[in-house]
Amino acid sequence: MLMDVHNTTGSKQARYIQHSCGKTVAYSAQELVYRVTLGNLNAKGTLYGGHPLFIADGFAAEIALRHSGFGCDTLFVDGGKFWAPAYLGDVLIFKGSVNRVWDSSLEVGVRIVVRRPESDQEEHLFSAYFTFVALDENRKPIQVCTVIPETKEEKRRFKEAQRRRNYRLKHNKKKAYT
Numbered sequence: 001m002l003m004d005v006h007n008t009t010g011s012k013q014a015r016y017i018q019h020s021c022g023k024t025v026a027y028s029a030q031e032l033v034y035r036v037t038l039g040n041l042n043a044k045g046t047l048y049g050g051h052p053l054f055i056a057d058g059f060a061a062e063i064a065l066r067h068s069g070f071g072c073d074t075l076f077v078d079g080g081k082f083w084a085p086a087y088l089g090d091v092l093i094f095k096g097s098v099n100r101v102w103d104s105s106l107e108v109g110v111r112i113v114v115r116r117p118e119s120d121q122e123e124h125l126f127s128a129y130f131t132f133v134a135l136d137e138n139r140k141p142i143q144v145c146t147v148i149p150e151t152k153e154e155k156r157r158f159k160e161a162q163r164r165r166n167y168r169l170k171h172n173k174k175k176a177y178t
């Protein structure tokens with residue numbers, strides 16, 4: 001059943017579903033494998049950084065959709081350092097899962113590793129955290145099922161996600177344009 005109530009955690013007016021549902025992290029966790037092609041390279045012959053970011057955003061959105069059952073808009077991206085270059089023929093492996101759910105928003109973590117064709121070694125390329133807002137058919141934020149972290153790693157990510165959310169809320173308040 002859907003009803004309109006005032007959200008108690010800061011967002012304006014999320015539509016709430018009366019339920020007590022929860023889904024495991026494993027339910028929506030996914031992997032995506034992508035081989036670097038000529039069109040992905042910059043003038044120096046290494047992977048253009050925007051390309052994995054573009055893929056990661058769409059990949060994370062699919063995970064958010066799978067978990068929530070709603071179309072989700074990207075609200076926030078916490079990026080980081082590119083730890084290694086990638087070259088033509090390298091294989092990028094995207095690993096993503098839901099770290100935490102609040103009311104209408106959820107954080108999906110994406111880790112990208114690169115596998116070189118000449119070895120089976122995986123190197124960390126990049127990690128990012130995508131915050132999505134689940135929206136109903138009128139683009140109103142809508143409540144999402146909670147996530148149930150099961151493994152030690154999932155529980156660590158769950159805990160750390162709250163710290164990141166606190167930081168985002170504190171340091172990204174709306175400013176009036178002059």
Ligand SMILES: CC(C)(COP(=O)(O)OP(=O)(O)OC[C@H]1O[C@@H](n2cnc3c(N)ncnc32)[C@H](O)[C@@H]1OP(=O)(O)O)[C@@H](O)C(=O)NCCC(=O)NCCS
Nearest residue numbers: 009010011012013073074102103104105133141168169172
């Ligand atoms: C998504 C959108 C409709 C949400 O509208 P809004 O007015 O910001 O909605 P609310 O204020 O109700 O906030 C929605 C959620 O975002 C969270 N949120 C808002 N600002 C936040 C911030 N700085 N950091 C973390 N979470 C934040 C709120 O806490 C709320 O989550 P919760 O319900 O889990 O608590 C609107 O922000 C939008 O259209 N953004 C653009 C999205 C887009 O186009 N993305 C693609 C990029 S080009």
